[in-house]
Amino acid sequence: MSNSSPSAVAPPLWQTWLRRVGAALVVLLVLAVAALWLGLDPWLRRTLEKQVAEQTHGQYQLGIGSLRTELWPRALHLRRVVLRPTARPLADTLPRLTMYLGRLDLRGLGVLALLRGRTVPLDSLVLDSLRVQVLALAKKPAPHPTAPLYQQHPLRLGYLALRHLGGTFGPKAEPTIQVTRADVEARDILFTKAGLADTQRLGGAATWQALVRYPQGRLGGHVLTLAKASFSTQQQSFTLDSLSIEPPAPGQGKPGATQVTLLLPQLRVRGVQAAAWQHQHRLRADSAIVQQPRFAFRPPAQAPPPLWQLAAPLARRTDLGHLAINDGFVAIVGLRHKPVMRHFYATGRTIRVDSLGGQANQGRILYARSWQAHSGRLTAVFRPPAYPTSIERASLDTKARTIRLTGLALDPIFSPVQLNRRTGYQTTQLRVRMTELRAQGFDFNLLSDHSHVRVARISLEKPWLGLNSDGRGPMGHNQSVLTPEAMRKLRLHLEVGRLDVRNGTIAARYRSAETPRVGTLSFDRLNITLRHLSNNPRTQTLANPLTGEATGYVQNRCYVQAHLRAPMLDPQGRHHLWGYFGATPFSILNPMVKPTKLIEFKSGIAQRIAFDMHIDRRRVAGTMQASYSDLKIAMYKYKDGELKKPLFKRFLNGLLNGLVIRDNNPRPSGRFVTGEMNTRRELRSSVFSAWRQGLISGGLHSVGVPQKIAQKLSQNNDTVPLP
Template identity: 40%
Template sequence: MSASSAPVVTPPASPTRRWWHWVMLGLVALSGVMLLALLALDPWLRQYLEKQVAESSHGRYQLHVGQLQTSLWHQSVHVRGVRLRTVGPATDTAALPPVQLELGHARLTGVGLWQLVQRGPVPIDSLVLDSLHIRLLGKLPTAKQPQPLYQRLPLHLQGIRLKYLALRHVQAAYQPAPQARVAWKQASFSAQDILLSAAGAADSQRIGYAAAMTAQIQHVAAAAAQHRLALRSVRFVSRPGTLVVDSVAVRPQQPLSEVRSRNARISLHLPRLLLTGLRTAALARHQFWADTLLVLACDLDMTAPRVPPPPIHRLLAPWLSRVQLEHLLLANASARIRGLEQQPRSQRIAVQGSQLRIDSVGAQDQRRVLYAQQWDVRTGVVMARLDPPFYQLACQSAHLATRGGLLEINNIRLRPLVSVAELSRRKHHQAPHVTLLIRQLRATAIQYAALVHQHRLAMQTLALRQPRLQTRSDGRFALNPEYSVATPEALRHLGFILDVRRISVQNGTLYTIYRAPQNPKPGELTINRVSGTIENFSNDPHQMSAAHPAVVHATAWLQNRCRLQATLRANLLDPQGRHTIAGTFSEGQLSMLNPMTVPTKQLLFRSGLVHHIRFRMQANRQRVTGPMWASYSALKLTLLSQKGGADHKTLGSRLKTTLVNGLFLRDDNPRKGKLQVGRMTSARDLRVSVFTLWRQGIVSGMLNSAGVPAPLSKKLSEQQDKPVFK
């Protein structure tokens, strides 16, 4: 056989080559499987999500995902057309409220797949949700034992670290109850470096697991607690901790009432609120720490509730255990409170508070005033009712500063709202009809903390500049059956400690008008240019005693024509009301008293010149006594009659005038070189003020000095005009 005809033998394949073929075949098969898996992943994942929502809500909710695209290469998920709606009834096991949710699109990028497979902490680059609309009806259920969010992650992941989260074009409406709802038309939210893990929850520098976040909400409308709220915009930035609120309006669903309601009714307009320096991490501990809260042009009108609300720290307790605010600034505000008899209101209010601590510790701190270490308050016009509804009290401006204990009030005005007769008629007795003007009241070294915590009103000085006091009274009505409180001993019965080291009055005026029962023309008396001081005006037992009494020094002019000077000493804690007055009157014509004595006593001083009067009075709750040295000349009286003619003289009044001038009165004192000392003797009626007692003492002393016997001068000084109306 030739070589050319020999058969060809094929050598067997090597083991290495056969292995490679199988590897290639396996790779091709695996690629096919992976391709099929990738093609089926999106539908499977979409169905999985829809199924999970239905199962976890027990058929209450139905989820529809319009489009879902995953990219393992780009490690991303893109979702479009998401809708969540309520299809099943609420059950005891799934007490979930009705929900309507629509999501335009969402994109999840940068998912750590390897960590996801290992169920470790999964890194994610970003999650963006756009065009999210939510409508939630009914109250959200509360878990009995709520778990932290990081313990409720899917697939039992150890944690998630999301670099960036954004919600854009969010609309929401939430109505937990028929009368309560909140909604907004536009909102956006973003957060950076969200760490959903135990470490993130324990990080005290994070807020809601995030290192930083921003939020903006526009056109918010809400209703709750019988009020409606409208808000233009809110912007929050966690770094540097800023909150800006624009154009807030709160309106009650029921009109404001002039009587107290069951709950407070509030009408509020707030153009702008700015909060800076907010420590967002403290919110996780239910505490609020911030640098400055600025409130601009706040206009508050409210009806007070029947039951006063508890202190602020108790109201905040369910949400915040402590509020720490370095500065509170309120500018150009106004306030009015209805339902209170006083009906207070004020304009142009400016408030500065420093170092506020609102909690039980701050409330009880004896160094603080209403939670703050310092307050500075300025106002424009302030108005309120006093002894409502009879008087209106107002001032043009006021300034209060706890630092230094300052209080300054300008142009104070107290005016009656009814006539003098109407006032007495409605009170069923003679009532002083008072008009008061004070150019300025200024107090220094007020212990505001003691006033708040100890009900102790203590100050160093109180100055009244140019006070003008006018009193009118109507003698046709009966006297007040109650004891007068215008007495020195009444200070003992105050419900708090009052301690003023020095009170000063500058250039005051007292104008008295009295209508006698039988004469429609009132009598008038003016005391001008009143100046003086009161030292140790106190009911504090540590300050007041017989050895250290209150001391009053005063000078004034009677009818602007006769100078008078007096010094009073009184132990204001003496239950007997004992006090002494030493005083003098300078030269003056007695005819200056006619504007008061003619209409009220039908007594005319035809002539008489006082050269000098000096008296020393002792008074208590029973009587007034003491000597009077009155030097005068040419004293002549005329007794008048209501039944007389144009000159109010009758035959009887002329006869009485002759008898009085001829038998009782001495024309001159001293007479024949000897000064006759008069005795002041008059009984006290506790129904009238101590000022009436002093007047009675002066009258009795003058009558006795002029020759009227002591018993008669006492009786005449005590005589009250007989009222017409009982």
């Protein structure tokens, strides 16, 4: 046996050949892949550009700056993509727009699913620096409608991002909508028929998040600008920051249309169910908070449609659990009354905006189940421009059915003389102060549904009413509205169960035609109660009229008590007033009668004066029983700025006191004389003037003045010229 090792056995020839062939195939495969790789990008770029031209029927052309594919990560990268309309399009079935895309990055493309025509999975799609300029919408429908895109190319996308998005809509010179920058993200997008129909998804995506900065738009001539808007389906939130609306410039906009000015620092909406809005056309949210809105608008020439009709294009129905308006400012411009509300706070609950929510008898007030509101100073102009009016604070609660107004004031800007000259007839100047007005049992639902007012009780605390008038000038031509029969002419139903006036004051000032001196008279510490103040024909009847009583003091010295019974709907204006004055000297009337009537009560004490008058549209009639003693009067003549008693006046005073005026009632013989009220009612004057006429007529007759003269002295003179 040999000691040397045997040599290695040579491999079979076919194995060697197989290795060589395999190596050659690998080299050829590498060369083929390299050739494919080097030619794929240009081919894909040409294909995309060609398909855009074909599918748009020559209306658009696509330009791609660069295209790069990555086979292993299944990625596609585009740079500087431009889509623009052709110079002479063959059709006009697509919107006219120009688009520039800085970059597009696509990763994780499911190639096999794409080749097999199945739902294509895609990890992410990011579009950066996209600018779109839409000049006009399509004017014609497509000649050959195609299937929706989600049916042609079903897709499941894990992540979508649109970064630095911007664009315009409308003409270049004055676009309708302009967006400076927007960023949008979406996750788990199922771009299929099932995904788009999924009621838990919005636009086929599980979540959306968007942030828009500095958009601007035009609507109805108004310019809308916004600093920022954000939206998140995951947080169920929507926010607007610094929204402003500017009205059209003078001469622009639709004539007679609403004009709005708005500055809204912030609007926050929480609990937004965006998927329900898409699939049910129903917008639902838990709460909305409006911060410091500054809102002014000019009402349209014609009444606009109800809110639910205006909101219908946005949502068939809107449900909001809670609405809060904080520190608002509201002004209505273009009206002669110029109403303004400052520091306005309001809270509405369970709001429903649709046709049913806006119908009557649904238990809703302005679409909400309840409202609570309070405000700072409210201003307006009553009988513009004569009486600026203000309320320092106001509050209401529809659930508690209460209204409270504090610090009421009505201040005239014209003197009585100026008012007479402006109107052409005698006009009383009003001045009002009131500490508080409270309304309890206010039926807000009746007001909202039928525009009728029903209140269980109204209380007026410390009202002060100033009446300042000038007797020079004719009486007006129109009938007074301060009469019981005027209630018949009100279009709305007014029902007040009880009206209370507490610690009120009426201060009257009057300048007669005979003298420039002003007379004064006051009613102090007034307490008034009226019951059943109503013009509802179902409840206001002859058997159930308005009733009331009042107490107070004349010139803060003479106690007075009065009772009233007035059927408010009696076409004849009939009502009954009776009461009495307590013990007082007649001289308390001198501050009024001496400068205006040139008569002075030199002496006289009234123990009690009882009156009973019946009033209708033609006359004031009744009786006055005055118990008094030692009555003496003096008559004066105004000359050279002074009140004088010339010889003739002294003689006349002696005749009056000796022959006409009764010194005492009852007379020394014990006979008691009752004065008769008989004076013509002037419908151009208020009912308070009619009461005054009756008291003057009865008072003069009770002290001895003949009835004809008493009647004439109690009535107004309609022949005095304007000052």
